[in-house]
Amino acid sequence: MDRIKLGDSELEASRIVLGCMRISEMETNALARHISTAIDCGINLFDHADIYGRGECERKFGRLLTTELNREDILIQSKCGIRQGSGKDIQYYDLSKSYIIDAVDGILERLSTEYLDLLMLHRPDALMEPEEISEAFDTLYDAGKVRHFGLSNFNATQFDFVQKYVGRKLITNQVQFGPAASHMVNSGIQANTPFDGAADRDGGLLEKSRLDNVTLQAWSPFHYGYFEGIIMDDPKFEALNEVLDDIGRSHGITKNAVAVAWILRHPATMQTIVGTTDTSRLEDIAKAGNVRLNREEWYRIYSAAGNMVP
Numbered sequence: 311m312d313r314i315k316l317g318d319s320e321l322e323a324s325r326i327v328l329g330c331m332r333i334s335e336m337e338t339n340a341l342a343r344h345i346s347t348a349i350d351c352g353i354n355l356f357d358h359a360d361i362y363g364r365g366e367c368e369r370k371f372g373r374l375l376t377t378e379l380n381r382e383d384i385l386i387q388s389k390c391g392i393r394q395g396s397g398k399d400i401q402y403y404d405l406s407k408s409y410i411i412d413a414v415d416g417i418l419e420r421l422s423t424e425y426l427d428l429l430m431l432h433r434p435d436a437l438m439e440p441e442e443i444s445e446a447f448d449t450l451y452d453a454g455k456v457r458h459f460g461l462s463n464f465n466a467t468q469f470d471f472v473q474k475y476v477g478r479k480l481i482t483n484q485v486q487f488g489p490a491a492s493h494m495v496n497s498g499i500q501a502n503t504p505f506d507g508a509a510d511r512d513g514g515l516l517e518k519s520r521l522d523n524v525t526l527q528a529w530s531p532f533h534y535g536y537f538e539g540i541i542m543d544d545p546k547f548e549a550l551n552e553v554l555d556d557i558g559r560s561h562g563i564t565k566n567a568v569a570v571a572w573i574l575r576h577p578a579t580m581q582t583i584v585g586t587t588d589t590s591r592l593e594d595i596a597k598a599g600n601v602r603l604n605r606e607e608w609y610r611i612y613s614a615a616g617n618m619v620p
């Protein structure tokens with residue numbers, strides 16, 4: 311599988327990343343097999359967040375790191391900034407200096423590692439002070455705890471806002487993108503039309519990220535809406551499933567792999583973070599790395615997902 315440099319950094323990471331948000335329920339041996347299959351498929355980057363499984367995902371991965379894996383052979387990224395409040399069902403964001411620093415200490419302890427290759431701030435905090443973020447990043451970098459920094463779910467202006475104060479170049483932005491969550495390309499495709507899709511929801515994030523050499527990491531490639539469900543075999547996406555099947559047959563890959571190939575084909579050279587806990591599905595998905603869709607195939611998938619090509 312191809313590797314790319316993340317942003318302006320020296321980190322060389324696989325185009326497909328294994329998301330570890332769902333691994334807390336996996337049995338230890340199955341998880342060990344899953345991770346080693348990922349590595350055999352060429353995946354060398356593993357995505358975490360402190361909130362996944364309320365810390366259990368990092369803890370489980372950390373146990374493998376001390377027994378089965380060689381830390382220097384893989385890259386690990388994690389995220390912080392989403393907090394559970396003391397009140398029932400209260401979730402809030404916290405990108406204060408002290409919270410970021412404490413969160414990273416917790417992450418490193420659970421992962422049983424001395425450093426993260428990459429830390430990302432999980433979501434924009436309406437109360438964030440970029441000077442504080444900058445101080446937190448400097449403290450973590452100077453202590454050798456984090457090698458690189460990025461953001462997640464930030465729009466183009468928010469990204470610039472934080473970057474202006476952070477001395478180090480931010481290298482990634484992790485955002486939702488997939489055949490049925492294509493908002494990042496819709497406004498460009500429908501530019502200069504009166505149609506709803508022309509509305510700019512993220513400040514031209516796609517083009518801005520390319521101009522600034524920030525690597526976009528696409529999360530939840532098989533989802534539609536905001537965690538409403540997955541497209542595979544959903545009757546609401548019958549046309550899309552048929553097209554994915556058809557294109558998959560011609561390339562000898564599964565529908566899942568075609569959906570990932572659709573993301574990888576975009577010239578922004580995005581990464582795709584897949585969250586499957588099914589090891590044979592992971593092996594199938596990894597084949598997307600060997601397939602380059604042509605333009606007609608790319609637009610066929612885009613249209614079949616219900617999008618307009620004016």
Ligand SMILES: NC(=O)c1ccc[n+]([C@@H]2O[C@H](COP(=O)([O-])OP(=O)(O)OC[C@H]3O[C@@H](n4cnc5c(N)ncnc54)[C@H](OP(=O)(O)O)[C@@H]3O)[C@@H](O)[C@H]2O)c1
Nearest residue numbers: 329330331357529530531532533542583584585586587588
């Ligand atoms: N930054 C953020 O805000 C953010 C938000 C969400 C996620 N993420 C990251 O992105 C990663 C991926 O997210 P995700 O797991 O939600 O996305 P995903 O890879 O799109 O979806 C995975 C889910 O879809 C199921 N699935 C996939 N193909 C299927 C098929 N053909 N038939 C039936 N079920 C199928 C999987 O089940 P199986 O396990 O059975 O395959 C799994 O439950 C996460 O692990 C996390 O690292 C980041």
